[in-house]
Amino acid sequence: MIAARFSRFYFVGIGGIGMSAIARLLLQRGFAVAGYDKTPSDITAALQAEGASISFEDELSSIPAAMLEAQHTLIISTPAVPVGQKIPAFFRENGFEMVKRAKALGMITADGITLAVAGTHGKTTTTSLIAHLLEVAQYAFTALLGGVSTNYGSNLLSRGTEYFVTEADEFDRSFLQLQPAYAAITSMDADHLDIYGDAASMHQAYADFAALVRRKLVYQVNAPLPLPAGLATQAYGPGAAIQAANIRIENGRFVFDYQGNVNIFDLVCGMPGLHNIENALAAITLVLEIGVQPEAIREGMASFKGVKRRFELVYEGAGKVYIDDYAHHPTEIAALLDSVRMLYPGKKVLGIFQPHLFSRTRDFMAGFAESLSQLDSCLLLDIYPARELPIEGISSAALLSQISCQKQLVAKQDLVAAVAAQSFDVLLTIGAGDIDRLVQPLAAYLQKQEVQA
Secondary structure, eight states, X not given: OGGGTOSEEEEETTTSHHHHXXXXXXHHTTXXXXXXOSSXXXXXXXXXXXXXXXXXXXXXXXXXXXXXXXXXXXXXXXXXSOTTSHHHHHHHHTTOEEEEHHHHHHHHHTTSEEEEEEOSSSHHHHHHHHHHHXXXXXXXXXXXXXXXXXXTTEEEEESOSSEEEEEEOOXXXXXXXXXXXXXXXXXXXXXXXXXXXXXXXXXXXXXXXXXXXXXXXXXXXXXXXXXXXXXXXXXXXXXXXXXXXXXXXXXXXXXXXXXXXXXXXXXXXXXXXXXXXXXXXXXXXHHHXXXXXXXXXXXXXXXXXXXXXXXXXXXXXXXXXXXXXXXXXXXXXXXXXXXXXXXXXXXXXXXXXXXXXXXXXXXXXXXXXXXXXXXXXXXXXXXXXXXXXXXXXXXXXHHHTTOOSEEEEOOGGGHHHHHHTSOOSEXXXXXXSSGGGXXXXXXXXXXXXXXXX
């Protein structure tokens, strides 16, 4: 266990969704936790309420004195924080042991039976659903999630240590730090090419991850995965031995039958969309492997409320619907829009998209333009740079020029006014940057319009 050698933990970038889950777990186990982040957020406020000491200034004076003893303090860092900043530089230069978040996660989960979910899309939803199914089945588990579970209002569920449930993130080859007993690979679309260089290198990393799985790997049938020799594997999806049948919409919710080694009929999918039915196939298959019974699966599927920012219904009223979604890859946007069209046929859809990363916008500009063109109208925000510097010729204006629906480039401060000038039935906010900070102003505008109607 990570805490066998250390009693204090300092997080560089503590407000990140993955970092904060580890920080929460250590706080729950009684360890001293502190950290730095650039910007206050709901996550950092929650961590402070739970006992973490957090600074938002990159100054050495902000580090608590108790964290300055190298023999007792482990530094956990994220690549999102530039290496040149003062705080990480101090720890590197003064003999502190520093590990990336991925290695810390591997250390934490090494003592239990780990169920890990990898894939370009669907990791957070699938992982959260697995955790919910284990909760309903009353298993002893700890789940570290890449999003905030709507059922539990947290990215951490700590119910015991027999099982661990976690995402296996391909960014920076992080998933190679895990030792999963069971794993799912939901998709292998090209992404993070700033790390991998090309799709072939990314595919090799997935193959290396698959080779780490000890007991059973389930994978989406179309994933281009060379299967490790000697490992028990099972494909799911259209045409595979495990698939969804009799898919339909009843009372505004997707319903399907699970067909596999066990058949489970009339499952209600708590997350809208065909892509989430596939995510459910992966989750159900993994929990069946560890003995969860069909009755608990049926109950858990019906009561699963999803994940914040994954097809999250923010507002519904006065003939309008507002959905917020984390989609930041062309395939994810296309799946989101397919689901919206199925649930709201014939409705006029306005999408607001914030591209995430200059490199991703460059690598998939044509794909973004194609998927966004399926909207009735599109409001495009500037690119959210995250860890990157600008790339010459890559901008939201360049993307806008390739989108074929009604379109407009909008500054964040002008967004509510731009939405007010549009005609729509369904409003979508789409993206992985800081677009989530615009959700409440947009919801407040819609609620005000309803009151005035």
